[in-house]
Amino acid sequence: MSTTKTFTPSGYSHVQPGHIASVVTCLEMTENPDAAEPSFAGDIRLDRVEKPNLEAYRTLYRKIGAEWLWFSRLIISDEKLASIIGHEDVEVYVLRDGQQDIGLMELDFRQPNECELVFLGLTEEVTGKGLGRALMNATLKRAWQRDIQRLHLHTCTLDHPSALGFYLRSGFRPYAFQVETQADPRLTGHLPLTAAPHVPLIQPQQQKG
Incomplete structure (x- = not known):
């Protein structure tokens, strides 16, 4: 079944x-890159969380993503969120330093032969310490353990400025x-x-025609 695409017209468009x-860049890999084995120092470990507690999940999601205006998991209902992150083909991992949650990784295998890396992020206090590379290596290992082809x-222009280069x-x-509003x-x-x-905060009454 084909899907009709609509395209943003050339020139400026009002929001x-x-x-x-934001401008969204879609990325993919179609071969297993044979990533290095992930290595976490000290008490840091990556735990899979099956059927995550919604409050704990959203707390970590906000802690990581508020600075970059992550919103998709905040605007949906509890029922919808539970149906996604509790699905048998969705894997949620939390990076922990002792008892402290410091990172999130989410893989979605619901489409046949594919995996979507839905979220990958660290809390602000541990960003820039090399954990991102180890977390990505763990992501690649776990994603390609399944029989996927893609x-x-x-990522988008609201994300961390180094995110695109990192990917x-x-x-x-x-x-x-893509352009998302x-x-x-x-x-x-x-x-x-x-x-x-x-990101400029523009109240509706500030907008002028």
Whole structure:
């Protein structure tokens, strides 16, 4: 079955008041890169969490993603979130330092022969210490343990500025651009108004025609 695609017209397009826009880069790899074995120092370990507690999941999700306006897991209902992260073909992993949750990795195998790397992130206090590479190596090992032909993900211009380069160095290759618009999660109350100060916060009444 074919899917009709709509394309953003050339030139500038207005964004609806109260919304934000980002350019999304879609990336994929179609061969097992035979990544190095992941190595975590000290008390750091990567645990798979089956049927995660929704409150704990969202707490870690916010802690990692608020700075980059992650919102997708905040705007859906508890029932919808539980049906996703509790699915037998969705694997949620939490990176822990002792009893402290410091990272999240989520793999979605629900499409035949494919895996989507849905989320990969670290909390601010451990970013830049080399854990990202070890976490990516663990991601690649676990994803390609399954009988897949493609591993894919997307990142956007709201994400960490080094994210795209990191994915490219990890062996992913871009194959498409998309433009995403969404109600600003800071204005809907899903994230605090102080989140992501690098992204301008424009109240609807500030917008001028």
